[in-house]
Amino acid sequence: MRKLWLYFLFLWRSTNQHGVHSPFVFALVTKCFYSKKKYNNYNKFDTKSKDLKKAKFLYRFIDYFKFNTIYHPEFISENFNIALSSNPDSTPKIYTDKIPKITNFDKNLLIYFKSFPMDAHNELDNLLKQCNNDSIIIIEDIRRSSTQFEYWKQLKSNPIVRVSIDTYSFGILCLRKEQNKEHFTIRL
Numbered sequence: 001m002r003k004l005w006l007y008f009l010f011l012w013r014s015t016n017q018h019g020v021h022s023p024f025v026f027a028l029v030t031k032c033f034y035s036k037k038k039y040n041n042y043n044k045f046d047t048k049s050k051d052l053k054k055a056k057f058l059y060r061f062i063d064y065f066k067f068n069t070i071y072h073p074e075f076i077s078e079n080f081n082i083a084l085s086s087n088p089d090s091t092p093k094i095y096t097d098k099i100p101k102i103t104n105f106d107k108n109l110l111i112y113f114k115s116f117p118m119d120a121h122n123e124l125d126n127l128l129k130q131c132n133n134d135s136i137i138i139i140e141d142i143r144r145s146s147t148q149f150e151y152w153k154q155l156k157s158n159p160i161v162r163v164s165i166d167t168y169s170f171g172i173l174c175l176r177k178e179q180n181k182e183h184f185t186i187r188l
Contacts, residue, residue, distance in 0.1 A: 006143055012166045024176065025184055029088040032064035033167075034188055039063070045079045054169055055079035055093070057188060058112075065108060065136065069122040070094045084112070109135040128160050129176070135175050142171040156183055159186060 017029040037060075042129050044057055058080060061072070070084050072094070084094065109131060113124075128137075142152040156164035163174035165184045 007168065010166070010170040010185065014166075014168075014187045016187055020184060020186070021185045022163070022179070022182055022184075024174075024179060025165065025182075025186075027187060028064065031185065032060050033057070034090060035060050035161075038185045041082070044082050049077065049079050051079050053079050053188075057170075058138075059083035062140070064112065065110070067110040068108040070112065072114070076112075076114055078116075089109070100171075111135065111137045113137070113139045114141070124155070125158070128155075128173075129173055131160075133175055133177050137173040139173075140147075140169065143168070144168065148151075 003026055017026055017034065020026045020029055039056075039059060041059060049055070050093070055077070059082075062083065063143050072084065076084070088092065104139060111131070131137075139152065139155075140149070143149050151167075155161065155173060159174045160175055162176045162179040163172075163184070164182075165172040165174075165186055167186055167188045169188060
């Protein structure tokens with residue numbers, strides 16, 4: 001019942017591309033979130049999987065930004081693995097160990113968490129400090145618990161984070177220094 005209430009609350013507060021006044025986010029929403037393009041790699045996905053819609057979104061997101069490096073520390077489903085590694089234009093470096101102690105990540109970095117590592121909040125804060133201007137962090141299932149959602153609120157209020165997007169299924173953090181600090185709640 002709580003999940004249903006949270007979803008209705010999200011729908012009430014959310015918008016689509018018509019409520020977005022940031023050129024960066026408007027382009028992301030229209031060319032990635034709501035893209036009607038048929039990707040050939042969609043046929044590689046397991047169509048019976050319950051995460052198919054999320055995997056397709058993740059694939060579009062990776063294709064839109066053309067990431068050089070992807071970091072995901074956890075085990076992820078086969079569909080998500082396909083989405084992360086099947087970019088036909090380039091093959092990104094993929095890190096899968098614990099949060100790396102790298103002082104200078106490559107440009108165009110995607111950091112993907114299936115959920116918040118509850119014991120790694122300080123490490124995640126340090127990871128934010130190591131990221132560059134083109135880094136993007138995606139966290140799945142930000143509403144898994146009230147504690148998780150409170151931590152999401154802390155992350156998006158971090159001064160390093162300039163753009164945060166809540167899509168209900170994902171939380172997206174962008175570190176673009178040239179952008180005014182804004183938060184968006186957008187339906188997928």
